[in-house]
Every structure is written in structure tokens, then in C-alpha cells.
Amino acid sequence: MKILAAVKRVVDYNVRIRVASDESGVETNGVKMSMNPFDEIAVEAGVQLKEAGIAAELVVVSIGPAACQETLKTALAMGADRALLVETEVEVQPLAAATAIKAIVEREAPDLVLLGKQAIDDDSNQTGQMLAALLDWPQGTFASGLNIADGKATVTREIDGGLETLLLTLPAVVSTDLRLNTPRYATLPNIMKAKKKPIERSTPEELGIDIRPRQKMLSVSEPPVRTGGVMVASAAELVDKLRNAAKVIP
Amino acid sequence: MSVLLIAEHDNSQLRPATLNAATAAAQLGEVTVLVAGRDCATVAEAASVIDGITKVLLADAEIYEHGLAENVAPLVCGLTNSVTHILAPATTMGKNLLPRIAALLDVGQISDVIEIKGQDTFVRPIYAGNALACVRTLDPVKVLSVRTTAFDAAVTRSSFAPVEKVGPGPASDRVAFVSRQLTVSERPELTAARVVVSGGRGLASQENFHLVERLADLLGGAVGASRAAVDSGYAPNDCQVGQTGKVVAPELYVAVGISGAIQHLAGMKDSKVIVAINKDDEAPIFQVADYGLVEDLFTALPQLIEEFEKGSA
Ligand SMILES: Cc1cc2nc3c(=O)[nH]c(=O)nc-3n(C[C@H](O)[C@H](O)[C@H](O)COP(=O)(O)OP(=O)(O)OC[C@H]3O[C@@H](n4cnc5c(N)ncnc54)[C@H](O)[C@@H]3O)c2cc1C
Ligand SMILES: Nc1ncnc2c1ncn2[C@@H]1O[C@H](COP(=O)(O)O)[C@@H](O)[C@H]1O
Numbered sequence: 312m313k314i315l316a317a318v319k320r321v322v323d324y325n326v327r328i329r330v331a332s333d334e335s336g337v338e339t340n341g342v343k344m345s346m347n348p349f350d351e352i353a354v355e356a357g358v359q360l361k362e363a364g365i366a367a368e369l370v371v372v373s374i375g376p377a378a379c380q381e382t383l384k385t386a387l388a389m390g391a392d393r394a395l396l397v398e399t400e401v402e403v404q405p406l407a408a409a410t411a412i413k414a415i416v417e418r419e420a421p422d423l424v425l426l427g428k429q430a431i432d433d434d435s436n437q438t439g440q441m442l443a444a445l446l447d448w449p450q451g452t453f454a455s456g457l458n459i460a461d462g463k464a465t466v467t468r469e470i471d472g473g474l475e476t477l478l479l480t481l482p483a484v485v486s487t488d489l490r491l492n493t494p495r496y497a498t499l500p501n502i503m504k505a506k507k508k509p510i511e512r513s514t515p516e517e518l519g520i521d522i523r524p525r526q527k528m529l530s531v532s533e534p535p536v537r538t539g540g541v542m543v544a545s546a547a548e549l550v551d552k553l554r555n556a557a558k559v560i561p
Numbered sequence: 562m563s564v565l566l567i568a569e570h571d572n573s574q575l576r577p578a579t580l581n582a583a584t585a586a587a588q589l590g591e592v593t594v595l596v597a598g599r600d601c602a603t604v605a606e607a608a609s610v611i612d613g614i615t616k617v618l619l620a621d622a623e624i625y626e627h628g629l630a631e632n633v634a635p636l637v638c639g640l641t642n643s644v645t646h647i648l649a650p651a652t653t654m655g656k657n658l659l660p661r662i663a664a665l666l667d668v669g670q671i672s673d674v675i676e677i678k679g680q681d682t683f684v685r686p687i688y689a690g691n692a693l694a695c696v697r698t699l700d701p702v703k704v705l706s707v708r709t710t711a712f713d714a715a716v717t718r719s720s721f722a723p724v725e726k727v728g729p730g731p732a733s734d735r736v737a738f739v740s741r742q743l744t745v746s747e748r749p750e751l752t753a754a755r756v757v758v759s760g761g762r763g764l765a766s767q768e769n770f771h772l773v774e775r776l777a778d779l780l781g782g783a784v785g786a787s788r789a790a791v792d793s794g795y796a797p798n799d800c801q802v803g804q805t806g807k808v809v810a811p812e813l814y815v816a817v818g819i820s821g822a823i824q825h826l827a828g829m830k831d832s833k834v835i836v837a838i839n840k841d842d843e844a845p846i847f848q849v850a851d852y853g854l855v856e857d858l859f860t861a862l863p864q865l866i867e868e869f870e871k872g873s874a
Contacts, residue, residue: 322688324824327691327823328688328691328692330691330692337687337688337692349805404669405660405669405670406663406664406667406668406669406670409664428805429805431688431689431804431805432687432688433687434672434673434686434687434688434689434804435670435672436656436660436672437659437660437663437670437672438660439660440630440656440657440658440659440660440661440664441660441661441663441664441670442664443630443631443661444634444660444661444662444663444664444665445664448735449631449733449735449736450630450631450657450661450736452630452656452657453653453656453657455798465739468653469653469798469799470653470654470741470799471652471653471654471752471799471807472741472743472744472799473741473742473743473744473797473798473799474741474742474798475627475738475740475741475742476738476739476740476741477629477736477737477738477739478736478737478738478739479735479736480734480735480736483735488805489788489792489805490791490792490798524669525668525669525698525699525700526669526671526696526697526698526699526700527696527697527698527699528694528695528696529682529695529696529697530694530695531687531692531693531694531695532692532693532695533692533693534686534690534691534692534693537830537835537848537849539847539848540835540850540851540852540853541851541852541853542847542852542853542854542855543852543853543854544854545854545856545864546854546856546860546861546864546865546868547864547868549836549852549854549861549865550865550868550869552852553813553834553836553852557813557834557851557852559756559812559813559833559834560756560780560813
């Protein structure tokens with residue numbers, strides 16, 4: 312079977328982001344960019360399915376500017392076979408990403424599409440569900456367990472009350488949660504090998520899709536900052552403060 | 562304006578998160594609540610007394626028993642004639658379902674709304690809450706998930722709104738519910754608790770994590786955890802507080818053995834009073850704490866537990 316994984320280039324999770332002073336967005340100039348951590352988990356899941364002999368090919372796709380090739384190279388170095396870039400300078404919102412991935416699905420005909428559950432920049436948590444809707448495929452979101460057998464995917468999902476298990480008939484969309492696996496690091500030899508793997512480029516126009524934003528960002532502002540508190544010297548003093556100063560406990 | 566609010570429930574009880582989302586919905590217009598489930602008439606009744614609700618739609622059928630998005634989404638889309646806004650709480654249920662509805666309607670979605678500025682303009686956190694985006698949607702139907710900590714729970718009233726039966730719509734034969742393993746707990750629900758005591762990697766084992774649970778119980782609180790504590794198996798996954806876990810805003814949040822990574826802060830920094838206990842005086846958690854105690858947690862926690870055991874005896 313064939314797997315498609317979607318990878319987004321985002322500000323690295325370790326970066327302390329700064330809001331631009333004109334409130335137009337977040338400073339990205341000179342900021343370290345990386346693959347969205349949930350997408351590393353999606354790629355890892357795809358590579359593991361290949362290693363287990365369940366998948367024959369893992370293709371990765373990214374939608375965004377030319378720099379997304381870096382992210383795709385990381386995925387190739389982790390073990391993906393081929394990469395596709397849908398190149399655009401326009402801001403890609405979740406419905407647009409889903410629309411583009413759908414166009415790729417129609418060309419590539421994968422049996423399973425893996426996405427991260429959430430991009431850590433927009434924190435939307437939408438694209439996988441939207442893609443499943445557009446394709447009329449079943450969805451297994453927030454997966455912490457994934458088993459493929461007999462044309463079906465058994466997906467264990469992290470839900471508010473605990474865990475839930477669904478059985479999806481392939482083709483299906485699965486979005487990955489943190490505990491599905493621990494992504495491997497790309498080793499130097501694999502990074503070298505990945506340089507020879509192909510990255511195919513296309514544009515939304517070539518794919519015949521409309522990816523215009525549906526939402527207009529009016530402003531981006533700093534959240535209110537918490538003012539520093541006080542240090543206490545002992546558990547007893549803490550209890551006293553909570554009772555008598557903060558009055559949050561009886 | 563006509564607002565459709567999707568109720569969250571377990572077929573017998575309405576989840577409190579629905580009440581927070583109802584407050585947001587009421588700011589937008591006349592609110593109809595959809596209860597989709599199986600044998601869930603009691604839920605419809607509970608929804609019909611939410612203050613500000615004008616009507617309840619009840620879709621009671623086997624295909625809605627487990628809230629599968631593949632079945633509920635087409636049902637919702639069939640009810641959107643003249644609807645201007647569709648809302649649900651930003652729980653795992655809402656997060657799973659709403660984008661599927663939005664895409665079927667060919668509209669975008671605004672996730673985790675914390676403030677309603679107007680019929681089409683909303684504020685939401687991005688980058689783990691390190692920035693607040695004010696966005697205007699250009700879509701005819703506005704699909705919004707509501708961050709429950711940002712809106713008070715709607716009150717209930719003594720009169721009932723009418724309940725109207727709808728559906729069922731189509732069902733998917735490509736998804737089947739297998740099982741659900743829910744964490745059983747006598748403690749208050751994490752996202753609605755007045756007090757939350759959370760433990761991190763500093764607890765070092767599942768046995769030690771009982772110290773956190775003991776303190777939570779003495780304070781009548783819920784138990785939370787950092788990702789590291791969940792990944793290490795000290796606490797179940799549904800305890801994770803943070804950017805990619807649950808968002809809480811209790812009166813009192815106690816962070817024990819948690820460093821305070823931005824991903825954790827994203828889930829708790831709107832708490833009213835924050836207490837941090839950590840042996841490293843440079844831990845970033847102290848920057849958001851109202852009361853900080855630099856001490857080994859294995860000294861501090863037993864002392865705190867003893868203090869409160871005294872108080873409760
Ligand atoms: C994509 C992504 C999503 C994430 N989502 C989340 C999320 O939703 N929620 C979340 O919490 N994290 C999340 N994280 C992880 C986050 O970045 C941190 O790794 C995590 O919060 C650290 O957990 P911790 O504070 O328990 O562990 P650590 O950072 O290891 O901190 C342990 C702390 O305990 C203290 N300590 C140790 N022993 C003792 C002792 N005996 N007494 C007192 N103090 C002691 C140490 O000084 C230290 O400060 C996410 C990360 C990524 C990449
Ligand atoms: N521009 C993009 N390119 C590739 N994948 C994307 C893009 N945007 C979103 N995704 C995928 O969708 C997931 C969820 O993103 P979001 O809905 O934005 O939170 C991500 O983890 C990616 O797997």
C-alpha cells in the first residue's frame with residue numbers, strides 16, 4: 312500500500328516567538344524553522360509501516376514557499392521515498408491545505424494519509440478532519456495507536472476522558488498525537504542519501520485549486536503578561552499565604 | 562442571527578463544556594442546541610433549560626451513539642438552512658467534529674475562540690498562546706470552536722425550550738466504533754475544577770505521583786500532568802495540561818516538579834492563582850507563579866499534605 316504524509320514548516324518549538332511591533336504577525340525573520348513536531352510523528356509512523364513491510368511507498372507533501380523543501384528533505388532523510396511541494400507565497404490556512412492535499416491524493420491515490428493533529432504555529436487542529444470530509448473518507452484523529460491489517464486501520468485515539476478505538480476501512484485519514492511514536496533523527500548518511508531523492512514541484516494553479524485564505528488576520532497582539540509573584544520559604548508559609556492572602560483555600 | 566450549538570454529552574448527561582459554549586453562542590444570536598446521540602432524551606431535556614436557548618433539536622438514533630464525526634457531520638450540514646454560526650466546545654469531541662462540518666460546507670473554521678468581537682470577528686490564541694490573533698472570517702457560515710475557560714458557564718432556568726426531533730441522516734459504513742477506555746475518577750473534571758494539582762517529571766515514578774493525587778484530594782481538586790509525566794506513564798493521557806492537551810483556568814493551580822515549558826504554560830497560565838514547587842530556582846514556571854517554593858518536592862509535598870490533613874481532621 313501507499314502512504315501520503317503531510318508536513319508543515321513551522322517556527323521551531325523551542326523558539327520564544329515575538330509579536331511584531333506593528334501587530335501584523337509574529338517575527339519570523341532569522342527565526343529557526345523546523346518540521347511541525349506532530350508531522351515528524353506522522354512521517355515516523357509511515358516509515359515504520361514501510362519497515363514492517365505493510366507499506367510499499369511513503370510520499371510526503373508540503374504546501375508553502377520554496378523553503379518548505381528543507382522540511383521535505385528532513386522527511387526524505389527520515390525515510391520517505393518521494394516529496395511533493397505545492398508552492399505558494401500565499402498564507403495557507405487549514406481548508407486551503409486540505410484542498411491542496413486532496414488534489415495530491417487524487418493524483419497519487421494513497422491508501423492512507425497521515426497528518427499531524429495540530430500545527431504548533433496556528434494551533435488549528437483542522438486540516439486532517441477537513442481533508443477526510445473533502446475526500447469523504449473516514450478519519451482517525453489524535454492517534455496514539457495505529458494498526459493496519461486486511462485493508463483496515465485500527466486507530467486508538469486520545470480523547471478527553473481517556474482512549475477510544477475505531478476501525479476504519481481504508482482509504483482513510485489519520486492524524487497523529489504525541490504518544491504514537493518517538494520520531495527518529497535523520498542521520499548524516501541518510502541526509503546525504505536524501506539529497507538524491509526527488510522533490511517534485513507544482514503550484515495551486517497547475518493543480519487547478521483555489522487556496523485563497525478565508526480569514527483575514529486583523530491584528531496579532533501580545534497576551535497579557537502575568538506579573539511575577541513572591542517566593543515563600545516553606546510549605547507552612549505557602550499554606551498561610553494561600554489561606555490568608557490569596558484566600559483560595561479554606 | 563441564527564446559531565447552532567452542538568451539545569457534548571455521553572447519552573445520559575450534558576457535559577459542562579456545553580454550558581460555556583452556550584454563553585459564547587448567546588453573544589451571537591438566537592441559539593438552537595443540537596443533541597445527537599442514542600437514547601439521549603435526558604440530555605435534550607438538560608439542554609432545553611440552558612438560559613438563552615430557544616430550541617433543542619434531538620437526533621436520537623443508533624448511528625449517533627458514539628458521536629462519530631462521519632455520521633454527525635452530514636446531519637449538521639442538513640440543518641444549516643439559515644444558520645449563520647455553528648459552535649461547539651473546543652474539546653476533543655468538538656475538535657474532531659467541527660472541521661469536518663466546516664469542510665463539507667466549504668467554509669473555514671476558527672479554533673479556540675476566546676473572545677467575540679462581532680458577528681464575524683473573533684480572538685484566538687496562536688503559537689501556544691504566546692500571541693493573540695484577531696481574525697475576521699469572510700465565510701457565510703461561521704464555524705467556531707470555543708475555548709471553555711474563556712466563557713462562564715450559562716445558567717439554567719426553570720422553563721423548558723421546545724424539543725424537536727430531527728434526522729437521522731446518512732451513516733458511513735467505513736467507520737466502526739470498537740471500544741472506549743475511560744479513566745474512572747471520583748475527582749472533579751480537570752477543565753471545570755476549582756483547584757488543579759499537576760505533577761511533572763520531577764515526581765520520578767508512578768508511585769510518587771500518588772503524592773500529587775493525595776494533595777489534590779485534600780484540596781478537592783483535579784489532577785493534571787505535564788507531557789513528560791504522561792509520556793513516562795505516571796499519569797493517564799487525559800491529564801495532560803498544555804498547548805496540545807487540556808486548557809485549564811482554575812482558582813488555584815499547583816505545579817509540582819514541572820519546569821514550565823511554553824507548551825505547558827499554554828494550558829494553565831490563565832489560572833487565577835499559580836503555585837510552583839520546584840527545586841531549581843531558575844525553572845521558568847516561577848516566572849508565572851504567584852507563589853513559588855524552591856524546595857525538593859519530596860520534602861514539600863508531605864509537609865503540605867500533613868498541613869491539610871490537619872485542617873481536614
Ligand atoms: C509538539 C509538542 C507539544 C507539547 N505539548 C505539551 C503539552 O500539551 N503539555 C506539556 O506539559 N508539555 C508539552 N510538551 C512538552 C514540553 O515541551 C516539555 O517537555 C514538558 O512540559 C516538560 O515536562 P516537565 O516540566 O514535567 O519535565 P522537565 O522539563 O524535565 O522538568 C522537570 C522539573 O522538575 C524539577 N524537579 C526534578 N526533581 C525534583 C524534585 N525532587 N523536587 C522538586 N523539583 C524537581 C526540575 O527542576 C524540573 O524543573 C510538548 C512538546 C512538543 C514538542
Ligand atoms: N501548509 C501545510 N503543508 C503541509 N501540511 C500541512 C500544512 N498545513 C497543515 N498541514 C498538516 O495538517 C496538520 C494539522 O494542521 P492544522 O490544521 O493547521 O493544525 C499538520 O500537522 C500537517 O500535517
